[in-house]
Amino acid sequence: MVSSIRLILVSAASTLALSAPAAAGPADDAMAVVASTMDKFNAGDANAFIAAHTPDATIVDEFAPYQWRGQGSAARWMADYGKDAAARKISGGRVDYGKPVQASGTANSAYIVLPVTYSFTQDGRKMAATGTMTLVMAKAADAWKIAGWTYAAPAPVAAAEAAPGR
Secondary structure, eight states: OOOHEEEEEEEEHHHHHHOOOOOOOOHHHHHHHHHHHHHHHHHTTTHHHTTTTTEEEEEEEETTOOESSSSHHHHHHHHHHHHHHTTTTTEEEEEEEEEEEEEEESEEEEEEEEEEEEEEEEEEEEEEEEEEEEEEEEEEEEEEEEEEEEEEOOEEEEEEOOOOOO
16 A cells, blocks of 8 residues: 555656746746846836846947946946937837847856847838847846847848848
């Protein structure tokens, strides 16, 4: 009788272990933060976008001064993005993203490459550029933060000519 009960318990435990969803890995957890951050950027939540970065994140983007690093870099990037957009008569900027083409990570760092489409309106004309964002994530105090990112794409074209993002 005892061995029958033990067999049933072992069988039940094996079934539960096989049917339980796999735990998310570090890259999956980091990607969830990236997705949330991009969605907040697209919704116009600049404060949440800035807070998602480490205090000294390194950012490389297509407008001057092209590189931001050191204390407050994400806030400086956001301010410069606003100035650049105003100077070029750009509004409604958003970044749509697809599934990562590469994502790997350890307990405290992750590397993610995303296909993205940056779309906006410029002088009343819808524009878009399809490229990639490469992000480096750092985990501290049990929270993932963006430690650095770079955006790379060809020059924007009329939106109908650009490949769709997500």
